[in-house]
Amino acid sequence: NKRIATIGDAMVVFNPSKTGPLRFVPSFERAVGGAELNFAIGVTRLDMEAKWISCIGDDEFGKLIYNFARGEGIDVSHVLRTPHIPTSIYFKEIREDGAGKSFYYRNPSPLLELTEDRIDESVLDDVDLLHISGVYLAVCEHNIEVALKLIALAQAKNIPISFDPNLRLKLWTIEDARAVYEKVYPSINLLLTGQDEFELLFEGRTVKDVQECYKIDEIIVKKGEQGATVYTATEQYDRKAFSIRAIDTVGAGDAFDAAYVYSYLNGDDIGERLRLANGAGALVATIKGDNEGLPSLQELRQFIGDEKLIER
Ligand code: ATP
Structure with missing residues (x-):
C-alpha cells in the first residue's frame, strides 16, 4: 500500500452553533482540525497510509487529538508531546454562504519544540510522497528549516513532493510567505493552490511562467465552485465542480x-x-466541520457516480 508523510500542527476546533459574527455565537461544538492532519485523514479514508509528523501538548486536548488521529488509522509514531506548551485551539466563524473565518489560539504552537534535530533521518524511509503545507511553514520560524530538511531527504530518496501554499495572512505577511515559498517551489512536483492564492502569490505572472521558472511538473489550481484546472508543461485540463449546496467550505481544499x-x-x-x-x-x-465530510473511497465513488448507492 502507498504511504504519504506530512508535517504540521493540529488543533481542537470550536465550531459555532450558529452562523454570523463570533461574538453573537453562544455555544460551540468541539472537533479536531488542522490542514495537514485533515490531509492525512483524507488520504487514510481513501485507503492509503499516512504518517503525520507533529508535536502536540501533553494535555487533555493533546490526548484528544492523538486518539482522534489514531482512531482514523494515521501513523502517529512521529508525533511528539510536550508538557511545556498547550495544544493549539481555534474558533471558527461561519457566514451564511458557508464561507469561514478562523480565530487561532496558538502562540506559540507546540511545534516550537519540534526542532530540526528531532527529525529522524529515517522518517521518510517507507514513504511514497511528502506533502508540505504553507500553514506549517508559517506557524514557527524554525519550521522552514525542518521542512527544507524533509524536502532534501525526500529528494535524496526520489520521493515526489506536493505543496499547498495554504496562505494564511493572519500568520505572516505576503512578503514573508513569498520569500519562504521561493525556497520550496524548485523542489516540488505538484503545486496545489487556490486561484486567488495563486494571483496573490505570483502577482500577475502566468501559470506557464511560474511552471517554467521552477520546473514544477503539475500546477493544480482549485477554483471553488468553478472546479479546478491542472497545468502540465504541455497541457491544460479543466474540470467543472460538482453541483452542491455549500454549508462549510473550510477543509474543501485539503480534501481536494x-x-x-x-x-x-x-x-x-x-x-x-x-x-x-x-x-x-x-x-x-x-458538511459542517473541517474533516467530518472527508469521504471513504466508496462514498467518493458513489458521489461521483461510479458506484450505485444502495442504502439498505
Ligand atoms: P481552503 O484552503 O479554504 O479549503 P482552497 O482555495 O484550497 O480552499 P477551494 O477552491 O475553495 O480550495 O475548494 C477546493 C475544491 O473543493 C474545489 O476545487 C472544488 O472541487 C471543491 N469545492 C469547493 N467549494 C465548492 C462548491 N461550493 N461547490 C462545489 N465544489 C466545491
Missing part, C-alpha cells in the same frame, strides 16, 4: 489535495484525478 495525491499515487490519469479531487472537495463543503 488528499484525493488528488491519492489518485496520483494510484497512477490515474489527470482527468480522473481531477474528478476524484473535485468530488472530495464538494463532499467536505456539504
